Amino acid sequence: MSENLLEVKNLTTAFKIGGEYFPAVDDVSLNIKPNEVLALVGESGSGKSATAFSLMGLHTKARMEGEVNFLGRNLLKLNEGKMNKIRGGDMAMIFQDPMTALNPLMKVKQQIIETLKIHNTKPKNERESYAIELLDRVGIPRPKRVGEAYPHELSGGMRQRVVIAIAIANRPKMLIADEPTTALDVTIQAQILDLIRELQEELNSGVLLITHDLGVVAEMADRVAVMYAGQIVEVAPARELFKNPQHPYTKSLLNSLPTEDMLGKKLHVIQGVVPALDKMDRTGCRFAPRIPWVPASEHEYNPQLREIAPGHHVRCTCYKNFSLEDAGETYVDIDEHEYEMATRGGNV
């Protein structure tokens, strides 16, 4: 067992809705070792991106509690200046949409030089050649010419490579990838994932991979954390999670995929939607409204994450007798739009 690179302890990030704070990330604890890929999965509105943004200190108006221990420091206690040194340096992020992550008015080369300058990684006269070297490293053909281009001149896959080049410019120890391939075609996705895997091995960095694509998770992750309504509901080694999922939410997600086994069958539909921040029952099992056929006695009050096998943690007691077959055709149409609207409001 090697040392943890990143240790998140009881992280709570709350957003203000109508004068009151509601946690979007609720008591989340996780850790990542060097050279480990932890995948964070869940529906939109479950708090995955909010977690990533909290780690990077990118929420300006949120109230954050808990600890984010990275390289011997609690990031939540750092001031903006010190945080700027870590951000893009030892901890870097790959954003979902490369078009909005890049500055449209700056040449590609310049955007890489900018981050090198801020972190003072290379002497002034070497920065440009190093930027071109980075573009070459992430598999961009004719890196010299691309360096002179503006983001709009590049295709989606190329732009994402540029974003990755910027992220790895300062050889980060921790890489946060927020839906890095969602905007891309499958063949490009495969190349980008290969690239991330390669760089991660080369730099021996830890990776937090946020995605909703379970196929990507199966391929990339060492461990998986499933998130629902701001809480982690299940954590397990990737193999264990796919072979032996326990929490009802994990089971439901895996069964809603149109995989080979599901051909000619009805896909499983998870009833309802992720509850809104301000309309959530925070005392009981948060997934309970979406599995209404499970009797209340199966859930516990204030559900806890418990270790049920080495490295395999599950929240709440409702997993014990849970079966998707019991769902039947009991479709309850809850007032879902109201929930979702409020979720959107808090998910800035």
Added chain:
Amino acid sequence: MNLLEIKDLKVHYPIKGGFFNTVKDYVKAVDGVSISIPEGTTYGLVGESGSGKTTTGKAVMGLNHVTAGEIYFDGQKLNEKGRKVNVRDDIQMIFQDPYSSLNPRKRVFDIVAEPIRNYHKKSKNELINEVLGLLNRVGLPPGSLYKYPHEFSGGQRQRIGVARAIALNPKLIIADEPVSALDVSVQAQVLNFMQDIQKDMDLTMMFIAHDLGVVRHMCRHIGIMYHGRLVEEGTTEEIFSNPQHIYTKRLIAAIPDTDVDEVERNLALRQKVKEEYDQNFDENLDEEGRAFPLQSISKTHRVALPVKG
């Protein structure tokens, strides 16, 4: 009997420039595509962005000009100049993004009633009853009638889009990436429900998507597009278990599988296919970088293999 027949469809856009803004070249968005869809079945059109799949769908809808080729619907030619064809109400479209394809200033009632108003004269009460019937069919509560699109979630909006598309009892629906913008759980809901509607109404569907997993779940026949041409076409079974064209193989190998036991094997296969693809890239495509004409290798399976000699 084929409900839709596309013969050698070409959609070219001129690139203008230079002196007097003359036409310098053409972007061949769709370049010689032929597709037939038997009545009551779903045809999946797959390809990466820019391969021309949406353009093909739009050409059938009449939302794009057609440079050359013929489109027959139920035996009638659709793209003939100067002749009005009264089958537009038989062909409807479901759009990709449920957030931008519904007019935010219109109520659900107006959105769903619009196509009916265009084609039939109905009294207000008849319209309301008809729209209520449609909402019921797509599983939306009657209370939705006078709400605005922003009051609904993504999955519900896509249902409104479907209600609008089936309002005129169409025979053919063109679904352009109907689930790409949705979460997996909502995606499952919309896919199930589209299958139900199709069975109930005996619809023929052209299902445009880039997600091969979704297409395999929904479609009986699949066509793979690359750079404006079909590279392979066949039944779902043939495409997945016996892909012939290197591009199809690469596309299938690129899908991440959730089976953790197969990961190593999949990655190795993907690498092998990619190498093969890179090596034989030129051999499999003509000098313009496009696919060769399709050749039949079985009754239903056609592949754009290189012309020998």
